[in-house]
Amino acid sequence: MLGGKSIRILAKSTWVTLWALCLSVGSAQGAPQLAVIDTGVSITQELSGSVVSGGYDFVDGDFDPTDLDGHGTIVATIALRTAGYADILPIRVLGSLGGTAVDVNTGIRLAAERPVVRVLNLSLGSSLSDPGIARAVLASAQAGQVVVMAAGNLSLPFPEFPAQHAVNLGGFGIIAGATDSTGSIASYSNRAGDSKDVFMVANGTFEGFAPNDPSDSTIGSQGTSFAAPRISGAALAILNAAPHLRGDQVVEILFSTATDLGAAGVDSVYGQGALNLTAALAPVGGLAAPTTSKTDGGGVPVVASALLVGAAAYAFLQRNPKAKSALVLDQYERPYVVDLGKVTTARNDKPGLNALMNSFRYENAWMDIPMGNKYTLSIRAASEKDLRVLNAFDYFENRAKQEEKRPDVAMSISAKPSENLQYRLDLNQDPRKGYGALGIQSKTYTQFLSERTFTAPYMGFASRGNSMHMNYNLGSRTRLKLGLANINDGLDNGLQSSAMMLEGSFQLSDTATVALQLGQLSEQGSLFGGSSGGIFGVDNTNTSAVGINGRYQITDNVAIIGSYTQGYTKVTDAKNSLLHNFSSVQSQAYGMGLVASNVWRQDDRFGLAISRPLRITGGKVDFTVPQSRDITGNILSETDRVSLRSDGNELDLEASYNWTVGKKTHLATYFLYQNEPLNLKDSSANRTLYGVVRRNF
Template sequence: MKLRSTLAQGISLSLLMGLSGQLLAAPAPNSSEFRQNWGTGAIQVLPAWNQGAAGLGAIVAVLDTGVNAGHYELQGRIAPGGKDFFSGDNNPADEDPEGHGTSMAGMVAANFNNSGILGVAYQAKVLPIRVYDKISDGHFASSQQRTAAINYAAQSNASVMVMAYHTEPSGAEINALKNAAAQGKLLIAAAGNNNNSIPNNPSKVMAQLGGAGIIVGGITESRKSFGNRAGQFKDVYMVASAVDNTAPSNSSGSFTTWVGNSMAAPQVAGAAAVLLSHAPNLTNTQLAELLLNNATDLGAPGVDTTYGHGLLNVNAALQAQGSLEGPSDDDSGSSSGLGAAAVALAVGGGVAYWLIKNKDAKKQIENTLVLDSYNRPYIMNLNNAITVRDTGPRLFDVMDMFDRQSRTMEVPLSENISASMYTSTNNPSDYFYLKDSDPFMETEEQILAENVSLRLNGNFENGLFFNVQSNQAPGSDFDEVNGMSLSENFVMGGALSNAYMGFGASADSMSMGYSYNDHYSMSVGTNRINDHETHGLQSNTATIQGTYRPNELSSLSLRMSEITEKGSLLGGASDSVFSVSRSKTTALGLTGSHKVFDKLSVFANYTHGFTNVDEQRGSFLQDFTGLQSHAYSFGLLGNDLINYKDKAGIAISSPLRVSNGGVTLIVPHSIDYSAGTVSRTSTHMDMSDAPSEIDFEAFYTMNLNRGTNVGTYLTYRDIPSDDPKLGGGTALFATLGMKF
């Protein structure tokens, strides 16, 4: 399922809250604390903070010169368990006069306290691990000590490891970095400041970590590259601000302004912590994907050898990715496989009407928990995502019906058998009209594909008859009045004939029957619908119909149909959180007609359906009970009334609606990753309170001459609702066809 951009605007983060249970206040964009470093604004982190994502619960291991834990910007931000591998003790205090490690820690997690600076993840914690002495003399720990430090961080509670030192790693050190990635850590390393075409070591090892490593280069405020560029390591390379970064220094209460990629790398580490505070279930490779793939492109289009993926963009990485789905029903926090964004329900089944108009249902789905393709939680108002599969008239429907009537070619094959064919290739401009008017059409190919409809029918003197159709209106071989099909002449014909023959626009069907005499006939038929669209309909229908004609003017037909739908209910969308596994409806219908005079007939139709549902695991709709529905119509239809081959019709109908039954609506609202539980509300609701609808349609078409045809269609839909999703109102269409 694809999430449309219009729907994506209606979601927000589902977040872990502060200790008080309330969303904490976020920094102001005009505050001196926020504006102290231009890079903080450049990486688009403020929208994440405004939604409450600031690193809460995440730990970042900083492998550098240690940390001055007494600096007020880091009070409360230091995780227990820090270690000094340079001196070999448990006190990783920063002994670098300039406080390089302290500054890195501040770039990750400096407090939001209306003073100084802001860390990218100001609610995260830092695990200080000391691996070298002073930045000025480059006195690093030995390779053996660094290896031990990396292994220690790999076994810690930190999810992210960031390093900015530059040494040639030993084989053991490389293996330790690989082991850390295997332990689920995201590793981030600064590219270096030598203005080389490729990064320094050990950052180059990030490319060997199976997608769990990121190399961070730098840019100036004017977006020019700073320091070592991406080169052949571009696939794991991104940039952040490397110039004029102010950060806490080794003197408590003081700050230092840095130039170098050492302060760019911890910004990316902080961004990873922000993502983890929203979704602690993210793996190291998923974190890397989100950060790299959502970077703001700089330089040459795409991933390039200077900027790699581009500039860190926290807000973009925090947005929902891919399809949105409901959580599974096993409380695992994984997705159900059912799309939540494309909630497309069939208006013909009344399910959409019930969901849109039922106040309790609307209230429950206002704050619905959904998961993106990374199983990250978001809150979505599904009322804004419901799209009704409308059976109302559209200009395209009128044009298509008119085109079929005027361009269908009939060929007699024998005295008793005839064939007809309709073919057309839609104009490319049709796609641009339809893609906005019909949300169920996903691709241009669906509109521009050649449209071919075939029909083969036969009538024999012994009373046998048959009809084979491809890509024709469902049930069109069971809805004739005075030799004219209701579904092929009325714009809203699907609501006038047997509504339970299928809910798609076209079907492949076959029917056959036998006329015993002038009074009695029997016919059986089947059809299949598979519209191949996203959230499309798949169904199989079997029908048996008996007809009694007491005289030449009247007929009465009793019909029983059974329609089995795969993934949908009464024409609702498949593969959505309102789907079912399978539904089977048995419908009884009664149709009568009477000729007012030779070319004009009055007709009436009533059908009542009884539906059994196999619920879909993970669907929001469960435990259906006593589901019944009905539809009815009556009107006039005739031809050759005023002019030769003219057609006219008037009809009043009530489309298929649920008339009885209930369902339990189960809606997820929040998730607790630590406990592995999803909080849901469950309410059994009456589905029969959907508003009724009365439709009116009138049309007249005539031939002006052998090459010109004109027509007028008037439709009116009386829907007791002010919801624009349900349509309604009056439509007037005029057609003009000319053959050349």
């Protein structure tokens, strides 16, 4: 045996020493490799195809690093099982009699010289330090490799050498402590001590070889030797998926996703915590969809609000096959595949539902204050009472929480300068009220859940905004309405729009009225109420709309209503979007209904309607979906010219009934049946039933 410092394997109850020579081997190119600096690696059935050529045996001085001891084979097996796929470079520096610092030094330097080696596993240690090994480990870190070193098995309050040198590796080093079957620090494992910032733990138990693979009972079945390759394998798994990452980024991911154990935060026993492979492979930070051919830290965030689209545009995303495997990147630009259809949400295109819920949240309703002979100030304030919703959607729960963040006050100033002229300024109210076949509705509750179809479908997509309305009577049977609306509502995903509506109505007879609507809607950053910006964002849209409405009074208390509106939209592309080169977009909405009052009791209201909500009927767009990323960072995308026209045809059937019991209780029921909801062909029908009770105290 030659003289020199001895290096031992860090498997519990195992102590072998080895010796070696120095040999330089050229670098190689290929997939990320894990270098196992150990007793060599035998190609077992499980490791077949995972052990690469180019290794070296420093013990015997040849190119056959076959494991004659078993320890290195266990280390490689654990690393492979953790990574799922591994290219393992075996470097034999240990044998049954141990080894010298010179051999370990040269073995590490051999791995450091190979750019393809991205992770280094050192399941070995010594009670004595060696400057040559320290410099070799530093060279590995300076080469960009993740260096994982076992902490040692002497139950010390600090790691052994060379693990204790990890603090000097500039963020590229990890010390591996071991946990037992309970998940606590193993009794034999050295602790983090002052190296806590670069220390983490992992399971230190080896479960055994696969059936038909050789086993060596002389090798300990637990130790920090076997915790280290779990961390090495996790590092390799990260690099297999994202080879562009630097070694210090891999270490950062492993530490930031570790499960905290022991004292809160980084502590002197567990350091950063326990390896959490699932969290390490999951996205870190926000996801972004690359919108250019090269990743440079850019991209459009993929968050819930940015994946909310207008209901009219929702269907084309659901039917596009490439959207089912779109590439997105986390904050480290690691690629993930998502189904954009599944993570995209359609805006609830029935603001009447919001109005329904809001109307019952106000204890004070409206207060009218006369201001002279011509002006009236109306104020609505929020009630302090809670609204109890049974079996309702999370949407309303979230909406209620959002609304609590701002003063919930609505105001209206109206004036009547002359017999024929009236105007009204509204603050924080639904700008669509008062238009279309439904006309001016009660201020306390809505008539239909789908009332957008029967009012002004193209006057904005938020339930509240600021607006001005003017009515002018041209004669006893002809009336002109002009409305201007502005919506700037951060609670509705940054919705910003402005709209103009001109409506002329003519009373054909005492029972029949027809109205013509001309409208203009300008949306900033969205299409038909989608979120502002995001991967489906646009720069702006301008929609011109024309509609016809009718109302026929069968009796004093019963009327038939009808509405048809057609829109033509011009879209200006956004730079950071997956949608480009829009053609002209056509859309429509229509419906018929029956409204009645005093049906079964005084002042009750009944409604029955069939409607087709806003639906895109024509238009095309280039849809670019990122599909993959190569090792140099180039994004490979596919672009298709797709139709925006919906394959399905949503048809809504609904009934409503509102009535008052006594002076303090108001009851309302709403039933809505949606066939092919959101215009998704062959989708299951939705049935919604709401019962609302308001009690004044």
